[in-house]
Amino acid sequence: MADDFYSGIYNPDVLSCLANLSNDEVFTPPEIANQMLDLLPQELFQSPQTRFLDPACKSGIFLREIAKRLLKGLEPQIPDLQLRVDHIFQHQLYGIAITELTSLLSRRSVYCSKYPNSIYSVTAFDDAQGNIRYKRIQHQWKDGRCVFCGASQSQYDRDVTLETHAYELIHTTRPEEIFKMKFDVIIGNPPYQLDTGGAGRQAKPIYNLFVEQAKKLNPRFLSMIIPSRWFAGGMGLDNFRDSMMQDRHISKIVDFANAKDCFPQNSISGGVCYFLRERDVIGDCEFTNINSGQTNVLVRPLNEFSVLVRYNEAVSIIHKIRNIDKTSLDILISPLMPFGLSTDYRGNSAKSSSTDLTLYASNGTSYIQRSIISKGVEYIDKYKILISKTSAEHAGEPGKDGTFKVLTSSLKVINPGEICTHSYFIIGQYDNYTNANNLLSYLKTRFVRFLIHCFHESINPSQTYFYAIFNAQALLHFSSSQTLFCCRIENQYL
Template identity: 60%
Template sequence: MADNLFNTVYNPDVLSCLANLSNDEVFTPPDVVNKMLDMLPQELFHNPDTTFLDPACKTGVFLREIAKRLITGLEPQIPDLQERIDHIFHKQLFAIAITELTSLLSRRGVYCSKYPQSEFSVTQFDDAEGNIRYRNIKHSWANGKCKYCGISKDNTVLGGGERGQTLESHAYEWIHTLKPEEIFNMRFDVIIGNPPYQLDDGGNGISASPIYQLFIQQAKKLNPRYLSMIIPSRWFTGGKGLDGFRQDMLNDHHITKIVDYINSKECFPGMSVGGGVCYFLRERDKETECEFTSINGSKTSTALRKLNEFDVFIRYNEGLSIVHKAMHEPSISSLISTRNPFGIPSNGRGLKEATQNSYKLFSRDDITYIKKSELEKNEELANNYKVMISRFSAEHAGEPDKDGMVKVLSRTMVMEPGEICTDTYIVGGNFKSRMEAENFVSYLKTKFVRFLLLQGIASISITKEKFCFIPTQDFSLTWTDEELYTKYGLTDDEISFIESMIKPMDLSGGDTDAN
């Protein structure tokens, strides 16, 4: 029976056709799973004592592909197919499903039956879940948020929020315990999977907090020999809730391999994850430089890297030498404002008509006027020339177009004395003359500068910190790419790399790039 069911029903290719549940929960294509498994020492699949855990099981594809390798690898030691399958599924493969639905889907995919105690299962268990467990865990509330995952109580079934109308409570068992090792009361050689990426955190109904880092932190508590997960790449530069995690990852010398997809659709067809996705391998018993592979369309680059060379991680191997050449001068980040430079929220609006003592207020789609007495901060900046810069990159988190190119910046504009903006923008410079402000705009629009800015971006948001690799210039002068390439001694290959990936922009100082 096992031979017949396994070879006729066991077909993982169907998983390539499944729609994803949501941005939170992304199904992993079988070919990606196998690329992750290829990073592991293959002798693991010839050892009957090797144990594997997927702590965020959605379709069972990781267990299925592991099982295929074990069934082949253990044949010399356990010749009988049914005995071999029983051993693998009972002693070696374990998972924690993220929802009741995915637990059924996973069991159907792995055991060929939703209920592995049934006669249709390729291996018989004494209960209905086998080694793929699901528990309906409750959140632990503190001040309206779960103390484990940070989800807002208003966004769950228990809280009665909108999310609760259609979805489960999403209290994932793996990260809702202080002792994950007690879930199965065992240690694992390999922990591997694709965790949920984010959860609503109650920020006006549109805000979400990353959650994938919690799955990795829990996995490290078990100290497996090998840890591999596929996650969003935005941790390279930090961001909301990720700064500490970024530092932990960059300083972890046990991370031996990372494969980064600049465009997430090349990894998850039809699924856009801002900033791309990556998978990594962490080896408990090995410390070394990381073999980092960057995939951008038809371009693939691999290099041995020190992950902690900078405070953020530069994802383009070819960009390292350019950054090194540009970092001999102070960066322009000191000229860039923090978020919300004038204390006016994105939805803030003033009067339709100007008054004698008012500032001209720019928002995303409107121009209004507010009384000067209402300005909360940065009065000096408001009364000088400066440059308004959109807080959001031109592309979806720097995601390349079909030709592999990006523009990076969207709206940039010189602002006169007496002009201010809402939180939709940040502000650059604090100049006494319009000429300096215009030169600053043209500098920002050079391919050289936008390339360096791109090295710090792994999400749609552009902040002061993202300008850390861009050197300051004398803004009484205009600057062109040719002059910058010469000043910093860029080679023909480095220039070609920049030119091949950064789109041209109108270099005038006006508001010509609003879209």
């Protein structure tokens, strides 16, 4: 009777319904946690000696799903259920919670009680933490920044009643001292970033610090789900990108170009990925693209290009481009801040003389005296392409029609006597409109936009990635056959 009653009731997994605290601390859906666990050798779940660590517990999903697999895998060796439960929870599963709240949530998910020394816990510990620890850590300040994570002292030097967000794993030089033991598997979903308190509300990536600290523990297997922005480097990620690309122990990467394919409730610019690092394996990486339900898999080296090209389909195209022995289009691209005017610079609402220049800024057009400009003077009296620093819309995610919007903002020819602020940069300098418009037509092709999307993973790309993909031969000799060749594989780009 009871079974029939409950079988007709919708009974979702509470952890799949849990709302996220923020894009910085994203809860992992159970199905994604299990996909990551599927990457591991399944015999790990049949050994009573395998030790697992989640160094960034939020919901406890990884430890809970590992426990399920161990309970089944160890049944032949430990038939008694309670003995099996006690062994798994007390000797095989370990976690470090990122906040006091998530420590309670994780213990509730794993031990069925917020306090594993209570009568409600499925296994009895002598203390209220069990093997999921939380310790309130203080940042170490120097010159207004934390020496470990770079957090702003003005933002995070807090009262004792508030969370410091000084995560234990990345606030020590000796992570092996936390549990004083070795782990076979380290797996988790670390916090992604911290507000630095800088200009424009900058956020510093910190997920890379979790990966680097986990590597110091030298587990047999390391798997984490992190933003994919590291593919192209960026703020604090260049060294991390290089180390990951050179790491021949990374055997698998599964990449979601659209983060909503992985985390439906979150917008994460540049998508997300999870990886498997195997300490005892050296070789190329099995790289999997997942985009709008389509999957593409290719085994390839990660360090083939200067950045990690995310799309497997792009690799052969880039090979062909690199084999063309022509001058790169980078000679036509201006430096950032091409005329020495900051983003917030504003001109006059009207001309004061006939020699005044027209100024393009993020708030529209205004006018500025020619004598003020001392940088980029070679561009002033030429036709050139104005291109926005912001290269993508929808926070780097596809729109409702499934297309990625690349180079859609303020891409146009501007005339002699027209300049811009740091919100834009300039490509080309021509004596006539026709040549400038030819360049504009090339930049509008799907071919160019696809390559740009391959080489940057955020809304605001580095100028370096434009250097890597533009080719001067294609500029003036771009044929319709080349257009058809590329459109077949990148039809998600305007």
